[in-house]
Amino acid sequence: MSVSIKVAIRCRPFVKEDKLGVEMTQNSEEEGEVQLLNSDYTTNRFAFTYSWWTAFNYERYCTSDEAICKRMKFVGQEDVYSSVGMKIKEDLMDGNPVVLFAYGLSGSGKTYTVFGPDAADSPDAWFKHAEPHPQWGVFPHLAYDMFNEKQDGWKFTMKYFQNVVDIVRDLMSPMAKEQSYKSGMRKDKDGFMDIEWCEGTVLKTWDDLREQFQKSNEKKAISPTQFNHQSTRGHCIMTLEVEMPMADNPSLKQKGRVYVCDLAGTEPAGDIFYALYEKKTYDNGEVEYKLKGPHKDQRKTKELQDQGKKINLSLSEMAQFFMKMAEAVKKKTLKPGKSIPGCNSYFLCKYLKDTMLQARTYLFCAIRPEVEYLNYTFATLGFAKNASVIKLAPKKATVEASAAELKLMQELAELKALVADLQSNGGGEDIAALLAQKQAALANQLAGGDENSTKSNNEAEMKQQAEEYGRRGISLSHFEKDTKEPYFVNLDEDPFRSNRFMYLLTKDVTIFGPGGDIKPLALSVVKGHCSVERHENDKTEITEAFTNCTLVGGAGETIHNGKKLDKDARIALKPYDRVAIGGELLLYHHPDFDPKDQEPMSASDAIEEYQKSLAEADNEQKRQMDERMKAFEAEKDEWRKQQGLVKTKEEQEAMENAKAKEEHDRAMAAVDREILELLPKTKELKKIVGLLDRDQLSFDVTLQRTDDPLGVPTVKVKVINGLTDESIIIDPFEFIKSYSIVKDETSRLSMAIENGRDYEVSELNDPLKILFDNTFQLGTCTIFPEYLIYGLSTDEDEVNTDIKNCSAPYNNVGKLEVTWVPLETPDSEEDPDYAPDIDDDIGPADLLGKPWTYKIKISACSALPITVDECYVQYTFNGVEYTTETLTEQDTHNPTFEYTCVHHVESVDQEFLDYLMTPLEINLYCSPAVRQPKTKVSTTNSAVVKNLTA
Secondary structure, X not given: OOEEOEXXXXXXXXXXXXXXXXXXXXXXXXXXXXXXXXXXXXXXXXXXXXXXXXXXXXXXXXXXXXXXXXXXXXXXXXHHHHXXXXXXXXXXXXXXXXXXXXXXOOOOOHHHHHOOOOOOOOOOOHHHOXXXXXOOOHHHHHHHHHHHOOOOOOEEEEEEEEEEOOEEEXXXXXXXXXXXXXXXXXXXXXXXXXXXXXXXXXXXXXXXXXXXXXXXXXXXXXXXXXXXEEEEOOEEEEEEEEEEEEOOEEEEEEEEXXXXXXXXXXXXXXXXXXXXXXXXXXXXXXXXXXXXXXXXXXXXXXXXHHHHXXXXXXXXXXXXXXXXXXXXXXXXXXXOOOXXXXXXXXXXXXXXXXXXXXXXXXXXEEEOOEHHHHHHHHHHHHHHHHHHOOEEOOOOOEEEOOHHHHHHHHHHHHHHHXXXXXXXXXXXXXXXXXXXXXXXXXXXXXXXXXXXXXXXXXXXXXXXXXXXXXXXXXXXXXXXXXXXXXXXXXXXXXXXXXXXXXXXXXXXXXXXXXXOOEOOOOOOOOOOOEEEEEOOOOHHHOOOOOOOEEXXXXXXXXXXXXXXXXXXXXXXXXXXXXXXXXXXXXXXXXXXXXXXXXXXXXHHHHHHHHHHXXXXXXXXXXXXXXXXXXXXXXXXXXXXXXXXXXXOHHHHHHHHHHHHHHHXXXXXXXXXXXXXXXXXXXXXXXXXXXXXXXXXXXXXXEEEOOOOOOOOOEEEEEEEEOOOOEEEEEOHHHHHHHHHHHHHHHHHHHHHHHOOOOOEOOHHHOHHHHHHOOOEEEEEEEEOHXXXXXXXXXXXXXXXXXXXXXXXXXXXXXXXXXXXXXXXXXXXXXXXXXXXXXXXXXXXXXXXXXXXXXXXXXXXXXXXXXXXXEEEEEEEEOOEEEEOOOEOOOOEOOOEEEEEEEEEXXXXXXXXXXXXOOOEEEEEXXXXXXXXXXXXXXXXXXXXXXXXXX
């Protein structure tokens, strides 16, 4: 039996004054519709399964259509669960997989609908409430009900991971495990996709789930944007699997499974900025975050936008998948549950598309009520419309009960019958206690799981790591979280990688460095690097200015709170001090004295403090110049205030020019800082890849020109493969991600060599693969679409356009075949004889008020300078970004796209005519084909062993 995806559209509350943009109506139990208001779109009505209005605060913010607002029925969290929750629960209890799929803008209510509030500092966070709460989303209600109905033999298993660009992070891993999304992604025996290496934890109770989710959720990659103070920077997926013995066959268990897919925001990457918020806590415990504006450090916004471009590729591919599936359904060329070929290049489709076609799938789309967001709303509704027609073929899964489980289940059944018989005669207390023991034994048997399970393997690996790191004096935070000793804990640029390692300061004198008490793995740590002296004192003698640990400078570079510590210099350590030992940044804690009413400096601020200290140490003169410039700018600002407002046009222009110059100088200063931060890492990584027998790799910081109106370039990292003489240009965040993974792999190799065991770096984490196998913008071709005003097709001589390199020397790097063809209507076939009727005497003005339709064909690239493995083309037309399907496994210099898209304007206006008079840029993105060396990066590679033990 086939079913369709059930689609729910939910409108969040207002956040600003504006006209009403949507009307939400639920006509019957599963018939809802969304009507766009105050809209210029030709399609304004959309029908879906559910249409929910949650904008309770319209009276405060809405400036139009008050009557419509009043007649719409408010739908709260409990109403949402009443509408869909029981259906989802029935599906799950019946052994079905269920996909809950949340889609929409950041801050539009995706997470709120499926989970509810989930910020750790929110008193309404769903996991802080053991009993049903008015703010609970769909999943907490569902899980609570399932645990309340739990019977003997039921087994709950949870996984929780996040996809950040091309990496998957196991949020449940104590050691912050992360791997390429291609690693370990396989279908299980039932045909559902799984990430095998991610840890699955068996949960005994509802409280276990709440506790595990809270710990895991704190590791999510989030950033503050103008849409949301904690915007998720990637797709988060949580699975909860429920095994339930079948009543008619206890040897088999039904396996229901719910996938909660909370996707990253769908807003265009260029629209977002890294935001500053003011946090306000009220007397009743409520917390409010007020947007103050963009962060002054423009690098943070740039990194968000660079990441966003990569994340959006995954979302775009999912949108293309739904669109092509909808077209196939319309043409009746696709059977229920079957998929179209392709759309398999990025994590989201690769992981989800086959699973959701075999599941009961619910798509929750979140939109905003304001007219300002109508363009986003329209795009979201188009996505949902395509999804709503897709036919599914759900299939159930079963698993065999183990012999031990069957034996315990049989004993339980006999004991229950005996207890019932005895209790009917007024006895049975002793047997009831025995029954409780048997039930606990069964729960423990289920929680123990298979000795070959991922959890068992991870636990064994953790114990081995604890022993091996312990020989270096390093503790794993997972095992020492309740320590009372003073300690350092690691900090990383990426919060996910922070708080993994602890350096316990248990001795009177703890010496850092080779041969010392604690031997950090950083290559720059030297013998007698530094030390910490510990003084035992009565707690009552401890004052705010005193601590019982003293940091002593040694033979290596040591930095304390951003200041270099000279050899033999001594400084008392206070809780939350930052200490850098040979490039390893650490945070000092003393459990007895850590202030309860104060938060430590954030990891990002601590990193910035450390990097600033490095820059100052390298260039004292530059620091002094920066200080003088700041003082000068402050003086100018004060002078302007004293002069009053600028009144003349000349003065206004002068002020605007000065402001532009100030913005330019500030942006260029950010570029300088980014270069200063990256250069040491490129040098260090060059040294590391040499140790790993990958000396053919080298790195350089470079600049790339942009369309920035201030003329500020963007910073990139050039990766060169010396063996093939090929190079790629990657974003700093991608370089730093790879840099961190390669450093981790180097540490694992060193530990394996020290402890006499084998270790091999996976091919996907090989430095050559992880650094060189990256998608980057190879070049741009520029076309001039003015001829499209006159209804002309592309000239044969102009079909092949030069692709210009994005970086110096900005030379030609190939050709791109692009053709524009006029169409009579959006549904018309190509007709070589068709030409729009345009009055030559009137010229372009004759188009005003008329429809305009063209098809673009991007056919192929030729003569590229690198052998391409993956590639796609991207362009923006009339304000909307378009992306071809990503070609994979090409291994060619001449990839073929065969991409077509119809662009239609219902009524041409002067703004559109002006747009066609401007150049159109089409960007080519490629990933090179990587030839893996025959030698592995492993403990069996004699060169690696020699280098790391030298």
